[in-house]
Each structure stands twice: as C-alpha cells, then as structure tokens.
Amino acid sequence: MAQRLTDLDLLETFLEIYRGGSLTSAATRRGLTQPAVSGQLAKLEGRLGTTLFTRGSRGVTPTPRADDLARRIGQHLDQLRTALDPDAALDGTVRIGGAAEFMTVRGLPALAPLTRRGLRFEVAFGLAEDLLAALRAGRLDVVLSSIRPQAGFTATPFTDEEFVLVGPPLLARTVDRRLLREDPRRALEHLPLVAYDATLPILRRYWRSEFGERPRNTVAVTVPDLRAVLAAVVAGAGVSALPRYLADPAIAAGSVEQLHHPEVPPLNTLYVVTQGATTAETDAVVEHLRSRDWGAL
Incomplete structure (x- = not known):
C-alpha cells in the first residue's frame, strides 16, 4: 500500500528546496527523485494557491511568500526532526577554518543547517597552509582547503x-x-x-x-x-x-x-580536511559538505 503524502512531507521538501537553492539538492537530502520533489512542490503550491520559487539556470529563487513560509515553519520543523530522530541531534563545537572569501559567500551558508541540529562553530580565516598548520597543532578540528595536504591528514574532496x-x-x-x-x-x-x-x-x-x-x-x-x-x-x-x-x-x-x-x-578542487580521530560532530561536517549539491562555483 502506497504511503500517504502528508502536509508535513510537503513542508519538509519545501524547506530543503528553500535552504539548498535547488530541487536537486532537496532530492538528495530527502532521499527522493527530482520528479518526486517537483511533484511535491507543485502540490504545495497548489494547496497554497501561489508560486513559491522561480526557476533559473542555477537553481531556484524563493518568492516573498516562500521567505515568509520558511520563517514561520523552519525552526519548528527542525525541532520536530530532532525530537523524532535523536541521532540527528548534535551537541558540540567544531573549530573550522577556511579562506575568508569562500567561507563568507559559500561555506557558512552551507554549514548553517548543522546549527539547526545543535552544532556550534568557531570559524577562523586564513591561507590554506596556515590553517593546516593550526589543524596539525590541534587548534582547529576541520579545515576547508584549496590545496591537497600531505600525509597525516584525511582529505575528502567536496567541490571544485x-x-x-x-x-x-x-x-x-x-x-x-x-x-x-x-x-x-x-x-x-x-x-x-x-x-x-x-x-x-x-x-x-x-x-x-x-x-x-x-x-x-x-x-x-x-x-x-x-x-x-x-x-x-x-x-x-x-x-x-x-x-x-x-x-x-x-x-x-x-x-x-x-x-x-x-x-x-580551469578548476581547483576543494577538500574538507581532518586529522586523527574524528568525532560525530566533525564526521557530520564532512558528510554534510561532501553530499551537498554545490552547483556551479
């Protein structure tokens, strides 16, 4: 018997589209196909009687109605997810470093969903070599690096x-x-x-x-x-x-x-880098960045 689609399903899909900026990233995070995500969005827009996103070559842009809906439901849905899935909750601080430009424009917006699961960040800016030295010395937990580090680190490519x-x-x-x-x-x-x-x-x-x-x-x-x-x-x-x-x-x-x-x-690969034993929090950061749909950089 097919599972009944609930209003909560529609709102969760909407929120993933809103936060990720594309139907593709929402499909990945929801474990659905892109046509299924498109169908759920169309159903919600039909229910509300309004358009929530305008589509473009680089993703979707929320309408004012979408901005208002996201403000009203976002925090409540996050709290509900954590209550229903204790494994989704995180409790700790990750000290993370990266280039100021990338972190400001792309990195911190990408990491924001993890704060809704309880994760806290202390952010450092700098050159890749300096940040990797801080990671080696134990002053950072994670580095987003534009260079592939030498032996002694674990480097996972996450975008170009x-x-x-x-x-x-x-x-x-x-x-x-x-x-x-x-x-x-x-x-x-x-x-x-x-x-x-x-x-x-x-x-x-x-x-x-x-x-x-x-x-x-x-x-x-x-x-x-x-x-x-x-x-x-x-x-x-x-x-x-x-x-x-x-x-x-x-x-x-x-x-x-x-x-x-x-x-x-010309492309340059970016790596999320850790060293030694990791924690649930650092693992969550690595997986979140690795699985995200970054679109064109």
Whole structure:
C-alpha cells in the first residue's frame, strides 16, 4: 500500500528546496527523485494557491511568500526532526577554518543547517597552509582547503572551484578579438593585473593552464582578499582570475566582462580536511559538505 503524502512531507521538501537553492539538492537530502520533489512542490503550491520559487539556470529563487513560509515553519520543523530522530541531534563545537572569501559567500551558508541540529562553530580565516598548520597543532578540528595536504591528514574532496578571467568593460574593449582567438596570451599581455598575492597564485595557475606560461603583465594592485580584488577590477584597476561564485554577480550586472572563454574552464578542487580521530560532530561536517549539491562555483 502506497504511503500517504502528508502536509508535513510537503513542508519538509519545501524547506530543503528553500535552504539548498535547488530541487536537486532537496532530492538528495530527502532521499527522493527530482520528479518526486517537483511533484511535491507543485502540490504545495497548489494547496497554497501561489508560486513559491522561480526557476533559473542555477537553481531556484524563493518568492516573498516562500521567505515568509520558511520563517514561520523552519525552526519548528527542525525541532520536530530532532525530537523524532535523536541521532540527528548534535551537541558540540567544531573549530573550522577556511579562506575568508569562500567561507563568507559559500561555506557558512552551507554549514548553517548543522546549527539547526545543535552544532556550534568557531570559524577562523586564513591561507590554506596556515590553517593546516593550526589543524596539525590541534587548534582547529576541520579545515576547508584549496590545496591537497600531505600525509597525516584525511582529505575528502567536496567541490571544485571554476576560475574565470574578468576585466572592466573599458579594458575589455582594448583586447584585439582576432588576436584573442589566435594567440590569447599576446592579446591579453597589455592588461594590468589585480593580484591576490605578490606570487600571483591564482593568475599564475590560470596563465599556465591556458597559455602554457606565467603572466608577463604588469601588476597594478596586490590585495589579499578576493572580494577586494573584484572591487579593484570593477573600479578599472586591471583584470584578474576569480572564482565563478564571486565573478558571476558582477558579470550579470555588467560591472565586468569575461575576457577569455576556454574550452575547459580551469578548476581547483576543494577538500574538507581532518586529522586523527574524528568525532560525530566533525564526521557530520564532512558528510554534510561532501553530499551537498554545490552547483556551479
């Protein structure tokens, strides 16, 4: 006999869509197929007589009605889940480190559902090498790292960052389009760079991946925060390679343009790293990040 679909099922599915930003992530977390999630959402929207999400190429965007519904039911559903499933409850603090830009824009929003299960976080920002040293010394429990650590750590890949080369529209118009197709390195070499560090870690990786050598361009600005790098690019100081999750809003707004379109975009794998014996809390963090649908980064 088929299990009867309850209003609680519909609301739980809605909340997973709302928090994950996509039907795919909700299907994964609910253990359902995507058509089943779509059907439950359609049934709830029919019950309420309103649209809860608008669909786009990168997921779904909640309507004001969805925002109101999530505020009203979220905490109550979380408490009900914990009461019905004691194994879902967590009680402890995880000291976690990561790059300030990724943690601010993607990492902390992704970890927020674990706080509703009782987990607490103490967050540290820094470079991957420094954070891994803190993990080795026992000052951190988990690190989200852009480099794969050496032996002695357990590193689980959880997503890939895609990098895009962007510049302000005025500088973009100085690029010879024919030369860009034939010899992109030469077409771009007159453009000043905005770099994260004096060693040009991201730009060097992009140039070597796409053009076979490190950039010869002059460096106009060096600033150790990718959000500040983007701000300098928007202001016209130069061009830079940035993670897509930071660049896409500026591209959509017309503040910057993507200067180069490689056949296969440069990627960098991100790892969730632990050391030694783990706890239920750190295991929950690793599994949560590993199983999440991150979409395009």
